[in-house]
Amino acid sequence: MKTTATASRQRTSVRSSRSQRTQGQAYGGNGHEKEHNGHPSVSPGLAAWLAKPKHNLIAGKWVSAANGKTFDVLNPADGSVIAHVPDSQSEDINRAVTAARKAFESGPWRQLTPSERGKIIWRIGDLILKNAEELAELESVDNGKPRAVAKVADVPLAADLFHYMAGWATKIEGNTIPISVPYAPGARFHAFTTREPVGVVGQIIPWNFPLLMVAWKLGPALATGNCVVLKPAEQTPLSALRFGELLLEAGVPEGVVNIVTGFGETAGAALAAHDGVDKIAFTGSTEVGKIIVRAAAGNLKKVSLELGGKSPNILFKDVPDLNAAIDGAASAIFFNHGQCCCAGSRLLVEKDIFDDVVSGVAERAKKIKLGPGLDAGTEMGPLVSEEQLNRVTRYMNQGKQDGACFVTGGSRQGDQGYFVQPTVITDTDPSMSIVREEIFGPVVVAQPFTKPEEMLPAANNSEYGLAAAVWTKDIAKAHRIAAELRAGTVWINCYNIFDAALPFGGYKQSGWGREMGHEVLNQYTQTKAVVIGL
Numbered sequence: 458m459k460t461t462a463t464a465s466r467q468r469t470s471v472r473s474s475r476s477q478r479t480q481g482q483a484y485g486g487n488g489h490e491k492e493h494n495g496h497p498s499v500s501p502g503l504a505a506w507l508a509k510p511k512h513n514l515i516a517g518k519w520v521s522a523a524n525g526k527t528f529d530v531l532n533p534a535d536g537s538v539i540a541h542v543p544d545s546q547s548e549d550i551n552r553a554v555t556a557a558r559k560a561f562e563s564g565p566w567r568q569l570t571p572s573e574r575g576k577i578i579w580r581i582g583d584l585i586l587k588n589a590e591e592l593a594e595l596e597s598v599d600n601g602k603p604r605a606v607a608k609v610a611d612v613p614l615a616a617d618l619f620h621y622m623a624g625w626a627t628k629i630e631g632n633t634i635p636i637s638v639p640y641a642p643g644a645r646f647h648a649f650t651t652r653e654p655v656g657v658v659g660q661i662i663p664w665n666f667p668l669l670m671v672a673w674k675l676g677p678a679l680a681t682g683n684c685v686v687l688k689p690a691e692q693t694p695l696s697a698l699r700f701g702e703l704l705l706e707a708g709v710p711e712g713v714v715n716i717v718t719g720f721g722e723t724a725g726a727a728l729a730a731h732d733g734v735d736k737i738a739f740t741g742s743t744e745v746g747k748i749i750v751r752a753a754a755g756n757l758k759k760v761s762l763e764l765g766g767k768s769p770n771i772l773f774k775d776v777p778d779l780n781a782a783i784d785g786a787a788s789a790i791f792f793n794h795g796q797c798c799c800a801g802s803r804l805l806v807e808k809d810i811f812d813d814v815v816s817g818v819a820e821r822a823k824k825i826k827l828g829p830g831l832d833a834g835t836e837m838g839p840l841v842s843e844e845q846l847n848r849v850t851r852y853m854n855q856g857k858q859d860g861a862c863f864v865t866g867g868s869r870q871g872d873q874g875y876f877v878q879p880t881v882i883t884d885t886d887p888s889m890s891i892v893r894e895e896i897f898g899p900v901v902v903a904q905p906f907t908k909p910e911e912m913l914p915a916a917n918n919s920e921y922g923l924a925a926a927v928w929t930k931d932i933a934k935a936h937r938i939a940a941e942l943r944a945g946t947v948w949i950n951c952y953n954i955f956d957a958a959l960p961f962g963g964y965k966q967s968g969w970g971r972e973m974g975h976e977v978l979n980q981y982t983q984t985k986a987v988v989i990g991l
């Protein structure tokens with residue numbers, strides 16, 4: 458059996474990002490709050506949880522990876538090691554898929570009434586709220602986001618998703634359909650449809666909203682009666698593991714949800730390619746989305762994808778309230794440090810207010826207090842990993858080389874942790890990579906326009922189509938523009954408004970299918986037509 462240290466050294470040779478770290482101390486469960494690298498440490502309860510060995514959840518049991526290997530989980534605020542989790546490979550995925558198949562075909566899950574299933578799902582939502590403090594703290598220390606933000610956004614949204622989906626368990630209905638059958642004159646039939654679970658679902662999720670992505674994926678899968686193998690992102694596996702404990706507490710039968718930690722190229726790839734998996738649901742980069750599609754071709758498993766974005770945020774000179782629109786433009790890009798698939802990363806501003814908007818967003822950027830997520834005053838934490846830090850700074854350097862103007866920001870902040878300055882850029886042209894590509898950091902490019910006719914092609918000039926926003930008090934103009942925007946979500950005079958009842962997903966290369974709302978239930982059910990000769 459390999460030790461953790463050996464595993465992480467081996468890992469260093471194949472991927473640099475998370476393994477090149479400052480040598481830190483795993484948090485010990487020693488029961489007192491200690492300062493860690495000068496920052497407030499985690500609470501005693503969470504420290505004790507972090508100190509416990511971490512395992513995969515397979516068939517209702519907590520088990521090590523088959524090869525015994527683990528990898529390090531880092532706190533992005535300082536690069537210290539906070540836990541070790543299984544470095545799962547295809548054998549672990551095999552075991553998890555077998556457990557999910559068994560649970561689907563012969564476990565008690567199928568026998569539960571929809572009402573009983575709904576009650577379990579409701580209890581999951583309740584347990585998230587009951588453990589809100591701990592989950593927010595865990596999310597903060599694992600992902601880097603401010604604890605206060607996780608507490609008011611990630612955690613309650615995750616709970617709400619389960620509460621919303623619980624109600625759907627009893628409402629998965631088919632139709633009765635009058636049929637004519639032209640080649641059977643005089644014959645009579647009774648025909649109806651039922652909607653059945655797809656079966657065993659593989660779910661691969663990213664690190665930007667680790668707990669919330671667990672909810673978006675598991676909520677509809679469970680409401681519709683599927684069994685799941687979930688692989689959290691290697692950067693942020695911890696809230697999924699804590700969540701596994703809550704699933705057992707809520708009464709989810711063994712094998713219904715299996716949670717396997719590991720890297721994308723190994724555990725993720727094995728899950729996407731597995732012949733025993735009926736459907737794969739993925740959120741992450743467009744690049745990996747295409748790899749998933751190719752891997753899924755082997756057994757033609759169903760695929761749903763929620764991918765990248767480069768969303769236009771359009772401000773007309775007749776915004777209802779300039780200050781509120783500037784606040785909205787700033788939070789559209791700076792929320793979650795810009796690590797949002799729907800971040801408002803392209804600001805399109807009518808010429809008359811362009812200077813005011815740019816200077817207003819830049820002023821707000823300068824005032825954002827960067828710091829570790831656990832510090833009470835922190836408004837923006839670090840990026841999730843050294844890999845993301847390098848990616849974001851590489852884009853900014855390219856933008857400088859291309860001659861763009863950096864109104865504020867443009868660099869890494871400090872030399873510890875993965876902090877990046879909130880950045881506002883002007884004087885771009887559409888060929889620049891900072892305008893075309895998803896940066897996934899707190900970096901916005903702003904460009905002026907004079908007429909809607911010239912703005913719309915620019916807004917739609919992207920391979921992505923996840924979200925967009927329009928700010929104007931002319932309601933007819935807002936509707937006209939919303940209809941023309943090629944995006945799965947359009948916000949008018951607001952941004953980043955999500956709800957469990959509202960479908961979310963992408964046009965173009967931003968994905969396949971929708972998450973949330975009742976629309977997502979189609980992704981997790983298949984229709985059976987039944988015909989009875991009378």
Ligand code: NAI
Binds near residue numbers: 661691724746
């Ligand atoms: P990624 O797409 O590589 O990772 C997302 C998930 O996919 C993780 O769980 C990862 O383990 C898994 N994965 C990676 N390679 C895989 C493979 N070959 N087969 C199966 N699963 C695989 O994203 P990454 O590298 O963390 O971030 C790169 C960029 O992707 C970001 O800068 C951002 O632009 C975009 N991204 C978009 C997200 C979104 O919400 N749409 C979320 C995360 C990243």
Ligand code: MG
Binds near residue numbers: 721742745
């Ligand atoms: Mg990747």
